[in-house]
Amino acid sequence: MTQPILAVDGVGRTFGGFVALEGVTTAFMPGKVTSIIGPNGAGKSTFFNILSGALAPSRGSIHFKGRNLTGTKQHAFVHLGIARSYQITSIFPELSVHENVRVAAQAGRSRYNIWTHRDRLRDLAEKADAALDAVGLSGKRAEAARLLAHGQQRSLEIAIALVSDPEVLLLDEPTAGMGPEETKEMVALLEKLAAERTILLVEHKMKMILGLSDRILVLHHGRLIADGTPRDIQTDAEVRRVYLGQNDGYA
Ligand SMILES: Nc1ncnc2c1ncn2[C@@H]1O[C@H](COP(=O)(O)OP(=O)(O)OP(=O)(O)O)[C@@H](O)[C@H]1O
Ligand SMILES: [Mg+2]
Numbered sequence: 001m002t003q004p005i006l007a008v009d010g011v012g013r014t015f016g017g018f019v020a021l022e023g024v025t026t027a028f029m030p031g032k033v034t035s036i037i038g039p040n041g042a043g044k045s046t047f048f049n050i051l052s053g054a055l056a057p058s059r060g061s062i063h064f065k066g067r068n069l070t071g072t073k074q075h076a077f078v079h080l081g082i083a084r085s086y087q088i089t090s091i092f093p094e095l096s097v098h099e100n101v102r103v104a105a106q107a108g109r110s111r112y113n114i115w116t117h118r119d120r121l122r123d124l125a126e127k128a129d130a131a132l133d134a135v136g137l138s139g140k141r142a143e144a145a146r147l148l149a150h151g152q153q154r155s156l157e158i159a160i161a162l163v164s165d166p167e168v169l170l171l172d173e174p175t176a177g178m179g180p181e182e183t184k185e186m187v188a189l190l191e192k193l194a195a196e197r198t199i200l201l202v203e204h205k206m207k208m209i210l211g212l213s214d215r216i217l218v219l220h221h222g223r224l225i226a227d228g229t230p231r232d233i234q235t236d237a238e239v240r241r242v243y244l245g246q247n248d249g250y251a
Helices: 044-051 074-080 097-107 118-134 150-162 180-194 206-212 230-235 237-242
Strands: 006-015 018-028 033-037 059-064 082-085 168-172 198-202 215-220 223-228
Touching (some): 006 044, 018 044, 018 215, 018 223, 033 044, 033 206, 044 082, 044 168, 044 198, 074 082, 082 150, 097 118, 097 150, 118 150, 150 180, 180 198, 180 206, 206 230, 215 230, 215 237, 223 230, 223 237, 230 237
Parallel strands (some): 033 215, 168 198
Antiparallel strands (some): 006 059
C-alpha cells in the first residue's frame, strides 16, 4: 500500500484558553486533491498553518513521509517539499512579478555565498521563470505586481509557492475575491498542478470543491466532523446541517 505523504496525529492548537483546533488525526495520500471546508472560524487556516509549519501545534504530531516534523521550523518544511499560499494576498506590490518569485526562490536557499555565485543567481531567475510559466504569467514578468488583476495576483502567489518545487502544495482560499471567470481559470490551473503534486485546498466555493476534490474534510469548531468523497460529504447529515445548508455557493 502507498504511504501517506503527510499525516497528523492528534494535532490541536489553543490561543490563550481558546481551542481553535482539537485533536485532528488524518493522513494525506500522494497525488490527491483534498479540500478542507467548514464555516468561518472553524479552524481551517489554523490547520493549514500547522500542516505547513507556520504554526506549532499545542499538541499532537506531524509526519512527512514518515518523518516526524513536529517542532521544526517552516523553512525545514519548505526544504522537504511542503509549500503554501496565504488566505490574504501577500505579495510585494512594488516589485515586478518576476522579482516577487525570485525573492521567494532566494529565501528558500541557504544564506552562505549566495551573492557571490553568478550561476546560482541565474539559477534562481530561471526557477522563477519556470514557476511563472506554470501559472501562465510569463507575459507579465516585468510588470509591477500591484498592476496585475486580482486573479493574476493570486496566481502569482501560487508561483511563489511553486518555486521551491514542492511535492505538497497547500492553498488557502486561492479563489478568494474572484468572480466566475477568474475562478474558472484558477480551477483550470489547479487541475494542471494536481497532475504533478499533492494539493490541499481550503475553499468556500462548493461547486468548485465538489468538482475538483478527490476527498473533502469538514471542520467545525476546530473538530474534524466528516471525511470522505465529495459524494459522501454532500449526503452527510451533520455537514448539511452545519455548513452546506447555509452556504450560498452550494446551490
Ligand atoms: N493567532 C491567533 N490568535 C488568537 N486566535 C486565533 C488566532 N488565529 C486564529 N484564531 C482563532 O481561531 C479560530 C479559527 O481560526 P481560523 O483562521 O483557523 O479559521 P478559518 O476556518 O480559517 O476561518 P475563515 O473561513 O474565516 O478563514 C477563530 O476563532 C480565530 O479567531
Ligand atoms: Mg481561514
